[in-house]
Amino acid sequence: MRRAILLLAPSFTVLIGIFAIPVLLLFVVSFWSVKTFRLQPDFSFAAWQRFFTVYGDLTLYTLAVGLAVGLFCTLLGFVFAYAARFKAGRFGDLLLVATLITLFGGYLVKIYAWKSILGADGLLNQALMGIGLTDQPLAFLIYSRGAVIIALVHFLLPFAILPIYAALRNVSETTIEAARDLGASASQVLTRVIVPQCLSGLFSAFAFCFLLAAGDYVTPMLLGGTSGSMLGQFVLLEFSTNFNWPAGSAMSFGLLFVCLLVIGALAAMGSRLMRRSPGAAS
């Protein structure tokens, strides 16, 4: 017990010292006020009010992008992990290594790659004009919600594949054979045997991708244009250009709370789902 405490002490000190305390302080700042570019200790809800009135819609929209990215990533990640686990035979692990390697490619590199694919004189538009489908570049390809979602899904997909694959590794083939032997069709095997056994992996995949996407501000800045902007960009704006720390803080925590709410609701749904059985109850 003593040894456990000793071993945990360094990491706890670091976590509490440079994460928990600053975060707490930042939360306190959201109730402060700013006068002529100076932070004033205060107890005011002005920043929170500003968050709800000015940024309410943008928060919902940011959540929607996060949910969409989380959903796409989880779905595509499951398909990939399923194929790697059950269909690729001994190449399964190789596919996983390939997934890991894509993580080494930088985040910004990927965004710029999408810029050069979706841009006005990008690959896609050039190709479309080349085969004569359009006579001028399609403007909606880049600087839109779609572009942001595509780039985020592309960047976050490995984060979905890995936990799902890990969960699928623990699904034994014998349970699948047993289900077939008991009369389960391919889709019943999927919904009643495989998915229930990897729910925790699906959940972590979704939570990871959703949180990272909802908190992102670089992708919408570079690919979102005006129609694809997200809350994170404005948090940055409040902290830097506007020097309105209380507002930035309230927005950060507002988004954090809403995201945690979504994750919490999902976790509750998941554990309800786990308890639900495919029929028999005696």
Place this chain on the structure above:
Amino acid sequence: MTSQYTPLLKLSGLSKSFGAARAVEPLDLAVQAGDFCAILGPSGCGKSTLLRMIAGFIEPSSGSIAIEGRDVTRLGPEKRPTNMVFQSYGLFPHLTVAENVGFGLALQKKSKDEVSQRTEEALRLVRLEAFGQRMIDRLSGGQQQRVALARALIMRPKILLLDEPLAALDLKLRHQMQEELRRIHHEIGGTFIFVTHDQSEAFALANLVAVMNQGRVEQIGSPSDVYLSPATLFVADFVGETSLLAGERRQGRVTLKAGPHFVSAGRDGPVRAIVRPERVALKSDGVPAVVTDAVFFGASLKVSLRLPSDETLILRSSEADAAARYRIGDKLTVGWEDQQVIDAGPG
């Protein structure tokens, strides 16, 4: 074996190759309703492949499988009237015991009442009625085995397939489960086919034994047939602790290297005499032998004897004073009542 009635299960010319490797040579097998059939053989002999072909998990390379006269060769496992107890059980870890057992019926969209009633029945059959609400990881190996059995039996399969069902259990539990399996087979009057590498298990359970070696069925028959009149050298060697003594047949007379000779009709050439350990006894005018090992098994004493031909002969004695009679290094003379003679290839 031959019957004018259609057998419950009929395999005709069934074989399986994986690439160039033949896992199962073409074989024929007929199993009648009510049979308890053992497929016996060493590991890698193709017995599990054969069972999985019957279940529908492996598509045969040639031949056909018919159940009650209906060809099921191309049907998947979900469409066959067979159910399987897997060696590693394959229980669903996310479901309770009762949900595991009721899984197949729930898929058939049976009413909740029927599912729960039949689940209870099945659990009672395997004596797990108190465990319905447990999760699988809260069960011992023997209990998991019973759940797997109940989950298959609840489907009322025409044929229950068991893949090395008792291999993962310790000896005592294995004997207990053998008894349970016999009781259940008797109680429901079903047809069971199981795969095992353990000849005592095959003999303890089955009324029909198919001995396999290197993808080939070497002999099909009742346990006593297989034990007392093995069709091949392999069967003789694999089934029970037999001694194989080399000899030569000339004009209807076999002379063993160890000395004894006796009348035996057949082709001239090298032969092997199969001698069962329980048939060997001390005999004043018998073959000289030296005791090289004696192992006490409780009910009997197993004695290894070196013959003049440098061959080993095994003797089993259940006499009370056996341990005093056979001591390592003792020189004595032994004889045996009768032997089975099998033609052996040269060498």
